Amino acid sequence: MSEKTQKPKKGNSLKIIIIILLVLIVVGGAAAAAYIVGQKGSGAKTTVVKVVESNEITFPLEEFLVNLMDEDGKRYLKVKVVIGYEENKELEAELTAKTPIIRDVVIAALRSKKTTDFSATGVDAIKNQLIKSIDPILTKGKASHIYFNDILVQ
Structure with a gap:
């Protein structure tokens, strides 16, 4: 049991x-x-994230390598510049045709800068200056943004 x-x-x-x-x-x-x-x-x-649709197109100006205006004269800037603009076929053709002129304006603007100008707020000011320099050249539209890619200040 x-x-x-x-x-x-x-x-x-x-x-x-x-x-x-x-x-x-x-x-x-x-x-x-x-x-x-x-x-x-x-x-x-x-938090709700709104997705803003944009018709912005970019136009690359390729790479720039320029000397900066520092006292020692041995500083340089290497950067890829891209122009952002609202979708516009005529403006795209104009940008392609005027690329050498636009590149010259960008080179002149960048060569007038010093190493200290490339701080966080300084870069935004440089971008705004470039837009103001490029827009008078364009007749079919306006540049809305300038983008810097692969920026190197040495």
């Missing part, structure tokens, strides 16, 4: 452990769900 009484106890204890684990899982899941639902109603702020 002792063997028969021991087997049901082992089976019953295993069932009790499984039932307790299932109850804990259900209670934990309910608590997690209540917490998540509570967070949504608590006024948690969400």
